[in-house]
Structure formats: C-alpha cells, structure tokens
Amino acid sequence: MFISHLLFKLLLLKYTTDPPLLRRTKNLARLDTFENMGYTFKKDMLMDMIKSFLLSLIPIMVALDAPGTLPLFVGMTEGMKKQVRARVIRQSIITAFLVTVGFVLLGRAIFSALGILVEDFMIAGGIVLLIIAVNDVLRAGEKKMPHSREFGVVPLGTPIIAGPATLTTTLVLVGNHGYLPVIVSLIVNLMIAWIIFAQSDRIIKLIGISGSRAFAKVVALILAAFAVKLIRSGMLTFMKG
Secondary structure, three states, X not given: OHHHHHHHHHHHHHHHHOHXXXXXXXXXXXXXXXXXXXXXXXXHHHHHHHXXXXXXXXXXXXXXXXXXXXXXXHHHOOOOOHHHHHHHHHHXXXXXXXXXXXXXXXXXXXXXXXXXXXXXXHHHHHHHHHHHHHHHHHOOOOOOOOOOOOOHHHHHHHHHHOOHHHHHHHHHHHHHHOXXXXXXXXXXXXXXXXXXXXXXXXXXXXXXXXHHHXXXXXXXXXXXXXXXXXXXXXXXXXXXX
16 A cells, blocks of 8 residues: 555656646646637637527518518419419529629629728618518508519519518628528528419418418518617717717
8 A cells, every 4th residue: 555655656756847747737738628618619600690690580571571572473473374483583583682792792892892880870870771561561462463484584573582681681781690690591591582482372371361461560670660770879889989
C-alpha cells in the first residue's frame, strides 16, 4: 500500500514537472477549449439562422397571401385543362421567385447609390403595405381576367404573387435578417403557394369561395398590422438616431 502510494506521488510529480509532458497537456486542454468554442459558435450561428428564418417566414407568408389569391386564381383559370393549369402554376411561381430576388438584389444596390436607408424604406414600404391591406379589406370582389400565353408570368406571377406587398416585405426583411434566411423563407412560401394552387379544386370544395375570401380579409388585417409595425419601427429608429 505504501509502495503504491509512493509510486503514484512520483508519477504525479513527473506529470507536473516534466516540461514536454506539461506542454502536451496544456496543448490538449487548449485544443479542447477551442473545439468547445467552435461548437458553441456554430450552435449559436445555427440558432440565429433558424430565428431569422422564422421571423422572415410569417411576414412573407402574410404579404404573399396565397390563400387570399386562391379565389382570383380559380376564377382566372376556370375552364383550363389540367396540364395547362399546371404549366401556368409553374410559370407563376418561377416568375415570382425571379422577380422578387432580382428586386431585392438590385434594390439594395440602388438604395446604396442613392443613399436611401433601410429605415426610409421601412416607413415608405409600411405606408404602401397599409394602403394595399386596406384596399384588400374593402374591395368588393375580383375581376375575371382574360387568358394569354404569358398568363402565368403576367399577371399571375407578377404583380399578383410577386406584388408590391411581397417585394416591399422581402426587401425590408433582408435589411433586418440578411439574404439567406429571407430567400429560404421566400422559397418555402412559394412552395406552399404552389401546393395551394395545385390543390385549388379540393381546397375550394372544402372551404368554399366565401370561406377563402373571408380568410383573405383576416390576412389583409394582419398585413395592415405588419405595415403599422414597419412604420413604427422606422420612426423609432429615426428618433433614436
């Protein structure tokens, strides 16, 4: 017992006084620290990305308003063959994505050249969104539009899907959360819109035209509230500055 205890103390003494061994131990401890810091940094960055994605998802969903556009889509595509309607949906979603992303990229460059701040666009965009939302709440009905070969591009792709509300909301969100979370949120919302339009017949049978229009009014009210939030945030930022 005494011998084993003595050997243990000798080994411990060598462990704490031998310079190469001590350096190796410190390096291992430092490496573990760096690995833990890297893991923490990646975890925090991932959580920030998820948070930005979720904060971008809902406003774009409200602005894009696929359920509210559904009655208009059904009326405009009435009498179309299934294959033609599928092509129109594909055209409209691709067009909406390209127009929105192009507007975001070019819009930021133009704003930088003109010296327009994000807060300026938040206030202006909030006013535009508020007008659109009030118009959506008050309008009595939708007009049926004639078909054309570019029907999926104009007017369905833009300005109906990628309209002022979607463009304004996306550009403001990019200023707050960055490009990647907002573009991913846009893609997810466009995929949801694709599914809604593709299943339009079933959805209309389930909730009816009146139910879809009622839902659109609720969405318009949410859009109005989001517009007021944009105006308030922009004005508060100016006051703080």
